[in-house]
Amino acid sequence: MTTTSTDRPLGITGFGAWLPRRRMERKVIATAHKWFNPALMAGAGGTRSHCSWDEDSVTMAVAAARAALASGDPGKVAALSLASTTLPFLDRQNATIVAEASGLRPRIRTQDVGGSLRAGTGALIAAFQDGALEGGDASLVVAADARRARPGSPDELAFGHGAAAILLGRERPIATLLGWTSESDDFVDHYRSEGRDFDYRWEERWARDEGPAGRLPAAVAALLDRLSLTPDGIDRIALPAASAREAQRIAKSCGLDPARVADPLDQACGHLGAAHAPLLLAHCLEQARPGETILLAGLGQGFDLLVLQATEALADYRSAGAVGAALGAGRSDENYLRFLAFEGTLELETGIRAEADLKTAHSVAYRSHGALTGLQAGRCTACGTVQFPPERVCVNRNCGAVDSQEPYPLAGRTARVVSLTADRLAYYPDPPVRYGLVEFEEGGRLLVEFVEWEGAELKVGARAGVAFRIKDRDEQRGFRRYFWKAVPA
Incomplete structure (x- = not known):
């Protein structure tokens, strides 16, 4: 049986x-x-x-x-x-x-x-x-x-x-x-009740x-x-x-x-x-x-x-x-x-730098949702090169194969910090904004924000993972964009 x-x-x-x-x-x-x-x-x-x-x-x-x-x-x-x-x-x-x-x-x-x-x-x-x-x-x-x-x-x-x-x-x-x-x-x-922020x-x-x-x-x-x-x-x-x-x-x-x-x-x-x-x-x-x-x-x-x-x-x-x-x-x-x-209870004066329109082009976001939400890179089946975002043409100058890439998820993989910048001029809800490049051990580079590095040394060569987070909020239209950020591994 x-x-x-x-x-x-x-x-x-x-x-x-x-x-x-x-x-x-x-x-x-x-x-x-x-x-x-x-x-x-x-x-x-x-x-x-x-x-x-x-x-x-x-x-x-x-x-x-x-x-x-x-x-x-x-x-x-x-x-x-x-x-x-x-x-x-x-x-x-x-x-x-x-x-x-x-x-x-x-x-x-x-x-x-x-x-x-x-x-x-x-x-x-x-x-x-x-x-x-x-x-x-x-x-x-x-x-x-x-x-x-x-x-x-x-x-x-x-x-x-x-x-x-x-x-x-x-x-x-x-x-x-x-x-x-x-x-x-x-x-x-x-x-x-509907429209209320707090419980009664x-x-x-x-x-x-x-x-x-x-x-x-x-x-x-x-x-x-x-x-x-x-x-x-x-x-x-x-x-x-x-x-x-x-x-x-x-x-x-x-x-x-x-x-x-x-x-x-x-x-x-x-x-x-x-x-x-x-x-x-x-x-x-x-x-x-x-x-x-x-x-x-x-x-x-x-x-x-x-x-x-x-x-x-x-x-x-x-x-x-x-x-x-x-x-x-x-x-x-x-x-x-x-x-x-952070709770949204205290409204701070954020200055004119925070007035940028954050409207999301949903058609573009949908076409790229595998990369944006799923963090799917492309891996060339001809030479093995990993690239993000995935494109039709392999970025390896010794390869250049067309339509040769297969989906390759980056989430859950370990990376190392390649470059980093701290910026206090741009608006950021938790200044300064830290961003830079990370390179994954199996290949592929990603431009990301660095978060949660308090207590960990953020430097070139530091090990990093990625976490799914809010990228920004369009308060005018009530929309949140999500992407991945680098956290200590």
């Missing part, structure tokens, strides 16, 4: 995470508003992650997706779901951008999922349910959020920015889904007492009973709550052992919105042992509950985008005014 791919169980085969390097000290935020709201000092511990000016939910999703795909075959991915409450485009599929920048083939199904902080777990359940994937055996669920908060609000302290990606497939899964349940409940403890939040004590803790116990008990599990049979509990104390309180109300609640990471990076539950799942998988069970919850206008079990394959798995590494890669930031400027 021949075994088909659909006869094998669908499980988690990989994961990845991304947190912006910048970590704002909460004490700095609370101190800045102490004159008006001294109560904020009670939440002044730890740090929160926040995007630089050239990061958003799309760029973070690409970073997490590429990390998850490093352990699998991108060619087998047949579907990608992008979950977020802060997608930059309302009528342009953001998941398509993420798929192309992640190196996935065009013939896949992509979708945006939003509207709730449990969009990440909802997309994960849907991916598990989608058993027969046309044209491939794998699917990718990516969740990313970059929620903004009103200055001086508790949300400004509590929120964080980041992304997590979960890769599903049938080749040596590291965790399988034992069961799940969902409940829809229009519990409005907070919301953000109702009274915190009411939300705590009447929220998930009131309805979760019955659902947890029913799910465990259906799976023939007892509360002691759950080894790790991932609850995307606002704090460790709150997560432990919810777990206790469900009859679960509070000591088994995973660190909600509120002190290290803040709450990542729709990405927080997938991030906690990835973090649990990093620490779990084969055979252990994980209870994952997604909260927001109801809840999702998933019970997963780690397999023997987890012992050999190593993630290219580990949560622990992402947490440890942060850089403390104490410049609150820069934080506000």
Whole structure:
């Protein structure tokens, strides 16, 4: 009897995470508003992650997706779901951008999922349910959020920015889904309406007492009973709550052992919105042992509950985008005014140099989207020369072959700095702008901006990688252009 791919169980085969390097000290935020709201000092511990000016939910999703795909075959991915409450485009599929920048083939199904902080777990359940994937055996669920908060609000302290990606497939899964349940409940403890930048939040004590803790116990008990599990049979509990104390309180109300609640990471990076539950799942998988069970919850206008079990394959798995590494890669930031400027809350006087029209010619951008979004160079099949951008004629003066180039992706490859310039005359949101040439080890040169080199020596010969970032923003037309930038390798 021949075994088909659909006869094998669908499980988690990989994961990845991304947190912006910048970590704002909460004490700095609370101190800045102490004159008006001294109560904020009670939440002044730890740090929160926040995007630089050239990061958003799309760029973070690409970073997490590429990390998850490093352990699998991108060619087998047949579907990608992008979950977020802060997608930059309302009528342009953001998941398509993420798929192309992640190196996935065009013939896949992509979708945006939003509207709730449990969009990440909802997309994960849907991916598990989608058993027969046309044209491939794998699917990718990516969740990313970059929620903004009103200055001086508790949300400004509590929120964080980041992304997590979960890769599903049938080749040596590291965790399988034992069961799940969902409940829809229009519990409005907070919301953000169309055209509004910030959430409106109702009274915190009411939300705590009447929220998930009131309805979760019955659902947890029913799910465990259906799976023939007892509360002691759950080894790790991932609850995307606002704090460790709150997560432990919810777990206790469900009859679960509070000591088994995973660190909600509120002190290290803040709450990542729709990405927080997938991030906690990835973090649990990093620490779990084969055979252990994980209870994952997604909260927001109801809840999702998933019970997963780690397999023997987890012992050999190593993630290219580990949560622990992402947490440890942060850089403390104490410049609150820069934080506000990057959030878009503080409008700076940028001068006349910032008045250049940034209109994008979409026809040209579409014709070159493989190079711009996918960072596809051309490799001459006659002599092997790599060139960017790809052209019809090989640039090797000893070759000059016509129409001989095949696509050659540069993303994920290592390069070295060939030249660099620092410029304070041109407008740049985070001056000075640093740009120059990098040369990839396998061939090909690229003119790029250099970002995130604080703490690393930027010099000729330095090793560099590339990251997908915002190139510029056309505020007049509400459009963002994306390209790749050089980061320390």
